[in-house]
Amino acid sequence: MKKAAYLDNNIFVDIEQNSLSTIELMKNIDHNITDFFYSASHLHEANEITAKTNSELKIRLEKRFRTISSVTNNNYLFQELPSNKVYKLKEEPNVVFDTINDVPFAQNMMKRMVNTVSEVQRAEFRKQLNIDPMRINNYSPKEVIEQINSKRDLIGGFSLVGMIEKAIEFHPQGKEMGLHNRFAGIFEMLDMVGYWKDKYNEKSNYARLWDASHCHFSSYCDYFISNDKRTRNKAKVVFEIYRIETKVLDSKGNE
Template identity: 25%
Template structure:
């Protein structure tokens, strides 16, 4: 399916009874193509709603928003897992995730004393104190000699990290960091002061940086003036030991890159009493989670600019647009083959017209392999096509899903809709397994998925996971007598 990630400002207008013309067009597009489009939500959407949840008068509206998210997303969610340093697909109610995050959220959650108290009433009530005692004797790792060589850096640490300067321990660093993040989230002037200091020190003009065709390279040239071989990647503020699962994960690093782009003047946000730093960090999370999708739609042009630069930096194909830009380009782009004839017309058009390359290294003897790059997804799922020709000119067609964004995963919902489409075109599968079910989920979890088989129009059709690459494939193999004997001898999958 095509994954479309919507910024909260777009969702809030979609659910409105008084939609603008462009939002109505977007709503119509999503409804018309609901079998081919997935609109997941993420923890960033829930964090948007948490901001007003302290006021009981807002809960009625928040609950209504959560219900709308469930309808829009079919409860498909993208979440970051700190323990595994991965971002994964989940199925679950937005309301449940909201309750979970609200229960676990606390403004002092980074403070070591809060962490110590969190163990009270558990089976290990003294473990928290063990941690804090250890943190008090562990050095922070900050070299103040180097920091003090720069007057602006010295002033920053004097003001915001006084405990760490007085007692250079990990405990002091955690306390100062907790207080700093609370302060910057509530006072936009702190972030403004930091960005002004940074830009003045580097003599950066945001108007110039914002017009760079390649801002990552342009910023790198500016950073060279600092010496020490500093570039955009080394500027990443969350370099840490591998075991630090909070700092050393993809989400944290991406958020740091987004912040660095902004601080160094690339289409910088203007924070104020309404647009606080917490809004800015939420934008960076939306940008990150959208990177697991095909499209990101937002009204925030500065968010779009920074997102597209980072998507390009990470070599992914996600594209960010305003609603109007998206509608203008993709208004008629999400149709899907409904019949065998339609599907093979699309396949033949790709083989005749799409960009291709011959794969020279492969394991098939006496065969040639050609890779084609379709402009649109076949069956709203497969984005690569391989054609294998053997010595007798007998051909096999492989449709493959290769993730071209951050996402290594496929939603169960996407597989369910794919099998539904295939069943509609090919009929019931050879072993009568039918629609996607809990049995499929269990087999996928145990890495022994049976997939689906069909025999139609002189082709054996197989939907499976390629063992070498882990990619989902749909293979069309011309049926021969030898192939019939091979597959007729195979036992049916267990019930």
């Protein structure tokens, strides 16, 4: 039976650096994988590539486009807005990159949006819930959900999902929000409670947005392959909540 896999950005980086190949991925994970997919999220992350000169930046970007194109054969998961329907198309990565950069202010706006909660506020939230990160990191996805839901009296009486739904309800564009927004909200909440918390830096909140986006797009494939353990564990919780059967593995086939 033919299988499809969605690759996290770190997998494309490893392939680009010749430390991994699609042949190894199929050998380690499933020899029935025939298609690899990418999404606009990979190109949003390509916007974070830096270089000392514009010419060097152009070379690095073109290399990333070639890597994505050769690995996926231009298999592209496209999300239509505002319907939020996802389609499997054929598109060249450089075309997608140019499209998302047609709105130059969008990325800066997203960066400001994800940094509205300070690290001090996050730490205070974790302290209030009194959840031990060392313990919760060893829980199964189902146990993680139960642990957070057991603290509902400290978060307005809401369960994990209930809190996300309430936030969407009050958002001006709430009616247009889809599963990808819910994934992003849950990723954020999991990080706030300390579950496989990302190491904080000026880009970590923005990076987590794309981690959640990759997770969402991977739900349209049989496998989500990532070498980021934090992302994998958060993805497993999200998939448990929404009963999504996509398998989450690293490039060696480990959970």
